[in-house]
Amino acid sequence: MRTIAEIPVLPAEHAVTTTDHTTTTDDHARLAITVHQPETPDPTRPLVVLVHGWAASRTVWHATAHQLAAAGHTIATYDQRGHASSTVGREPISIARLARDLDTVVGTLTTAERPVVVVGHSGGGYAALAWAADPDVGRPGGAGKRLAGLVLVSTASHGQDTPANEVKMMGSPLFSRALRTPWLGRKLLGQTHGPRASLEAREANRRLFASTRPQTRSACFASSQGMDQRSGLGRIAAPAVVITGTEDKVVKPSFSQELAAALPQATLHEVPGIGHMVPLEIPRQVAHQVHQLVLAGR
Amino acid sequence: MHAIHHTDHTILPHPTPTVWNAILNELNGKTTWWHPHNTHQPGPTGPHTTNGTTTTTIHPAGIGKPGPKLHFTSTTTHITPHHTLTQTHTGHFHGTTTYTLTPTHNNTHTLLTITFTTTPxxxxxxxxxxxxxxxxxxxxxxxxxxxxxxxxxxxx
The missing domain is CATH 1.20.5 (Single alpha-helices involved in coiled-coils or other helix-helix interfaces)
Structure with a gap:
């Protein structure tokens, strides 16, 4: 395993353009999407969809998306329902519903023939796993046919039962007020990043958390109670990369180890000293792993 | 000044010809699904042919509500029936609108994409x-x- 200092910076060979999109789901949620791509995109490369975790937004991927697009990839990021610029829709938040939202984003941006690489962080990983394991998703052909790879960051397939009092706290106005105070918000979220996370990363995390609607935070954290996707993992034939920080206190590294062991074609990367907010703490490493996965599949 | 550039998408559980007709009917002022924000009035030659026109009135507060209205006239520059309709527009906005229809789900559904690139x-x-x-x-x-x-x- 290489340390972060040894990870090469991706070649920034392309000027990057970004375009904003909105799509509607079958229950009328509006999902805000940003597509980052090189000025001359290569349609033979897979579309890479980055799915953020609870109480974040597509902007959590900004550095990763930009580096990948500059290296020639077409990247889509979107706000999960109820987050940032996306609306909640009629159906309640659940892992299955978020997987169908991912399917809508993929179906909106690609033809059925174009392969897709999905990168999910934390709760975005739960949705990515549910999408990838569901043979009916993305019909005709199902997800399996078009899935060229999965990158699962700080995530798990089971065992994420947020205690009821924490779910309640996520929706509490008092907690929201505390999050809006920078020093206090960063302190409250101290367990979500590693000990060496930069002030910039910690503050970005606080802002994302604080700007998420309390109802969305609480619904998201409640949605993973009882989640167990282990029975579907064997169906995911696409190559996968599992990344975990050794200091992750939110989704403990043991869950990532178990996930990597259960997926038919997975490689595990454990990053020393890094916490749960991998996209903010080490975006270069995430970009590198996605880049390698895409190139390996060509 | 920043241009407005946005793409809206939706997947409709209807075949492409049905969606295509719905768009042309709306741009010809025969239906009202773009209400209450937009109304459409076709020119002497409607938007379903090249060089045909339609005038769009934007009602920011909704039809019949007080307040200023915005107008632009769109001219069809490219048309591929059941697939693409491109219009350039002038008036309060100058730019291009493109409607693209892509059949999905074994032709039972349609992905409708509307790209609006314009400058006020x-x-x-x-x-x-x-x-x-x-x-x-x-x-x-x-x-x-x-x-x-x-x-x-x-x-x-």
């Missing part, structure tokens, strides 16, 4: 500095697309 002119130029017209545009378009879902669902 005259007083909307000032308005664009004061308020985010891109957000207003996509909110109105997504509202219209929700109406289109209902319209097609209830169509005999």
């Amino acid at each position: 002119h005259h007083w909307p130029k000032l308005l664009h500095k004061l308020t985010n017209l891109t957000t207003k545009h996509t909110t109105a378009t997504q509202h219209a697309l929700t109406n289109l879902h209902h319209h097609l669902h209830h169509q005999p």
Whole structure:
């Protein structure tokens, strides 16, 4: 395993353009999407969809998306329902519903023939796993046919039962007020990043958390109670990369180890000293792993 | 000044010809699923042929509500039936609108993509500095697309 200092910076060979999109789901949620791509995109490369975790937004991927697009990839990021610029829709938040939202984003941006690489962080990983394991998703052909790879960051397939009092706290106005105070918000979220996370990363995390609607935070954290996707993992034939920080206190590294062991074609990367907010703490490493996965599949 | 550039998408559970007809009917002023924000009035030659026109009136507060209205006239520059309709527009906005229809789900569904690239002119130029017209545009378009879902669902 290489340390972060040894990870090469991706070649920034392309000027990057970004375009904003909105799509509607079958229950009328509006999902805000940003597509980052090189000025001359290569349609033979897979579309890479980055799915953020609870109480974040597509902007959590900004550095990763930009580096990948500059290296020639077409990247889509979107706000999960109820987050940032996306609306909640009629159906309640659940892992299955978020997987169908991912399917809508993929179906909106690609033809059925174009392969897709999905990168999910934390709760975005739960949705990515549910999408990838569901043979009916993305019909005709199902997800399996078009899935060229999965990158699962700080995530798990089971065992994420947020205690009821924490779910309640996520929706509490008092907690929201505390999050809006920078020093206090960063302190409250101290367990979500590693000990060496930069002030910039910690503050970005606080802002994302604080700007998420309390109802969305609480619904998201409640949605993973009882989640167990282990029975579907064997169906995911696409190559996968599992990344975990050794200091992750939110989704403990043991869950990532178990996930990597259960997926038919997975490689595990454990990053020393890094916490749960991998996209903010080490975006270069995430970009590198996605880049390698895409190139390996060509 | 920033141009407005936004793409709205929706997947409709109807075949492409049905969606295509719904768009042309709306641009010809025969249906009302873009209400209450937009109304359409066809020119002497409608938008279903090259060089045909339609005039769009934007009602920011909704039809019949007080307040200024914005207008632009669109001319069809490219048409591939059941697939693409491209219009350039002038008036309070100068730019291009492209409607693209892609069959999905074994031709039982249609992915409708509307790309609006434009620059505000005259007083909307000032308005664009004061308020985010891109957000207003996509909110109105997504509202219209929700109406289109209902319209097609209830169509005999």
